[in-house]
Amino acid sequence: MTGCFEYPKAARFGRVVPKSKIYDAGGLSTKQRQRFVDQVDQISWAYKLAPETINLAASTSVPEIQVFELRMRGSDIDYEVLQAIDRAIPFPILFELRKGEERRLVAAYKRPSDADAGKWVVSEHFAADWEPVDKPRKSLPRALDLGGLYDKVLKELISGAPLEGETLQDRVSRVEAIRAKEREIERIKSRLAREKQFNKKVAINAELRAATAELKQLGGRVTIDPAASK
DSSP: OOOOEEOOGGGEEEEEOOHHHHHHHHTOOHHHHHHHHHHEEEEEEEEEEOHHHHSOBOOSSOSOEEEEEEEESSSOOOHHHHHHHHHHSSSOEEEEEEETTEEEEEEEEEEEOSSOTTSEEEEEEEEOOOEETTSOOEEOOOOSBHHHHHHHHHHHHSOSOOOTTOOHHHHHHHHHHHHHHHHHHHHHHHHHHHOOOHHHHHHHHHHHHHHHHHHHHHTOOOOOOGGGGO
């Protein structure tokens, strides 16, 4: 998976974002705010990729791309935290998460809503592997405009090969469906492991086979669990 990118010096923004701004814009609950307190040390608006800073034209769906650096308090972060920031900022965002001496790139596919152009639709998040902070950064992909740049960055983050003729939006939807199906399969496996009655185990096994077939049809990776049929 991709590492972090080198951004133009002219695009450097370098402003700390008060967490209260995210709270207010996102309408967060007390529990959600506590996640910020527990998991995020500091939010920095690191770079602003715009026509005047990166010499790429805006596109209809991507007028600018923001780069946010999040310094983490611990070893993990709830993606609901990133969702809250994405909902609060009306532009596509690339997140650089920092924990100790490691960093990783994370982003959701973010697009204007078809029903309301003033609102944004935010997908699940896609993440690169953790890498040392002193690892050389990669050059940004070549693109004709900011929309093309955003598409190329996201395509590098999304695991698995695209289907023939598949658009980025279709690919994101399919990967989200794969993730949902994988979660469903894990729940079925847990039920199967707990069940003691033979006839109920047979029914759950049939449910598991159907869900696994659906996952395969979506293009997801199917793992065979020898214990599942016992």
